Amino acid sequence: MQPLQIEDVVKSFGERRALDSVSLELREREILGMLGPNGAGKSTLVRTMMGRVSPDSGSVRIFGQTAPAGDTESRRAVGVVPQEIALYPLLTVRENLGVFGRYHGLDGSALEESVNKALHWAGLTDRAADVTKTLSGGMKRRLNIAAGVLHEPRILLLDEPTVGVDPQSRERIYEMIESLRERGVSILYTTHYMEEAERLCDRIAIIDHGRIIAMGTQEALVSQTIGGAREIVLDCDMAPGAAAAAALADRGASIDGTRIVIRAEKPAETMAEILAVAAKNALPIRDLSMKRPTLENVFLHLTGRELRE
Numbered sequence: 001m002q003p004l005q006i007e008d009v010v011k012s013f014g015e016r017r018a019l020d021s022v023s024l025e026l027r028e029r030e031i032l033g034m035l036g037p038n039g040a041g042k043s044t045l046v047r048t049m050m051g052r053v054s055p056d057s058g059s060v061r062i063f064g065q066t067a068p069a070g071d072t073e074s075r076r077a078v079g080v081v082p083q084e085i086a087l088y089p090l091l092t093v094r095e096n097l098g099v100f101g102r103y104h105g106l107d108g109s110a111l112e113e114s115v116n117k118a119l120h121w122a123g124l125t126d127r128a129a130d131v132t133k134t135l136s137g138g139m140k141r142r143l144n145i146a147a148g149v150l151h152e153p154r155i156l157l158l159d160e161p162t163v164g165v166d167p168q169s170r171e172r173i174y175e176m177i178e179s180l181r182e183r184g185v186s187i188l189y190t191t192h193y194m195e196e197a198e199r200l201c202d203r204i205a206i207i208d209h210g211r212i213i214a215m216g217t218q219e220a221l222v223s224q225t226i227g228g229a230r231e232i233v234l235d236c237d238m239a240p241g242a243a244a245a246a247a248l249a250d251r252g253a254s255i256d257g258t259r260i261v262i263r264a265e266k267p268a269e270t271m272a273e274i275l276a277v278a279a280k281n282a283l284p285i286r287d288l289s290m291k292r293p294t295l296e297n298v299f300l301h302l303t304g305r306e307l308r309e
């Protein structure tokens, strides 16, 4: 039985269809990325999964049970970290965690132990007594995440947990999340940063205009949409002369001053040909690279748009 199963979920707000027949499953111990641009429907889907939004049709099942069942057990099974920071600014860090712990039915020494564990996990032990509004943005984000996992849920829904966070805190958050997966938590990770999805997620669902338009491992998404093609980029110290330019154009290159870009179905062969042209024409190479297609390329290929428009 999968931790979370969404089937044919439809949700409209007035005329606007925010979710259009969305189906997906979150598997045991995976980080499933949900990648999509602003307004794609990510938060609406997360809020549907946690029972905050009731779908017009379709079903959400948590460990096989129709959600929201409303009972304490299914509430305990799911942890949520909302997109907006949801903390009490005037309470201390420790008091905030206390509030969230009690909400999930913890108290006494069990609560204290969970709070101490969460503080340690989030790297906030030495800030426990500080008033929350005095924390840095990255620390607030970490506390926001800690508040969502304090009760050790088996499923965690994270809605863009690194927005506005500097790269160092971001890396720390990735490590926190990976340690949860190692503990057996199944994680849905919503983001519009493709680097993040690539770095962290076992599988990725791409969502656009309320629809899941592709789902799979990064490798599968790339090979299904783009195939084996690679982009070879050659930077030269000077623009290629007429003979070199003609030879490169014959191989499908586009030349922009000193920069030459070639899309290659057979990258090894094309690379060898380019190097031969450069050698023959004494073209001084400054930099030569071959890029693996990214999820950005996949998104562009599927939608005709950039992920960040």
Ligand SMILES: Nc1ncnc2c1ncn2[C@@H]1O[C@H](COP(=O)(O)OP(=O)(O)OP(=O)(O)O)[C@@H](O)[C@H]1O
Binding pocket: 013, 016, 017, 018, 036, 037, 038, 039, 040, 041, 042, 043, 044, 045, 083, 192
């Ligand atoms: N409560 C609401 N009332 C009316 N429209 C809403 C409501 N919530 C969401 N929408 C609309 O549904 C669509 C999807 O919004 P949603 O917040 O789910 O997108 P998102 O993918 O989370 O975007 P972002 O990356 O900006 O957070 C948007 O067009 C939004 O305006």
Ligand SMILES: [Mg+2]
Binding pocket: 042, 043, 044, 083, 159, 160
């Ligand atoms: Mg959102």
